Amino acid sequence: MAHYRAPDPKREQFRRYLEKAGVVDSLTSVLVALYEHQDKPNNALEFVKQHLGAAGLTTEDPEALQQEVIDLRQRCAHLTEENQDLKTRLQRYEPVPEDGATAE
Structure with a gap:
């Protein structure tokens, strides 16, 4: 039997905040780029950092x-x-x- 859980208001508010700030779109595009990358990098985290602009700091x-x-x-x-x-x-x-x- 599957149990239905009502969405947590704090969680929903945080999700809307991330969407409004563009975080969800940015992460999605980076993850799609990683998924579509032919030669998967050895360090996926480094790939994500580079594509988000956080690399090299x-x-x-x-x-x-x-x-x-x-x-x-x-x-x-x-x-x-x-x-x-x-x-x-x-x-x-x-x-x-x-x-x-x-x-x-």
Whole structure:
């Protein structure tokens, strides 16, 4: 005899969350690609990681990304400063009208 179990509301909510986030579609497409792959890889988990884009992440990657963030923030600050300087210099030659309208 088969017993029918009512779906668990928490489980259903989690399933909908995964579907909405695209996780189910991504996993399905990777698993289909693995299934259709002629020469099955020795390490199926590595195949899944590569196709999901998680392969190659090492402990050095976060450090490199942190350094890139620092560099970009410094560059942004420098460009903001330069932009403000250029605006100030431009106002000497083209003052803004008092009513806030821009001259065209």
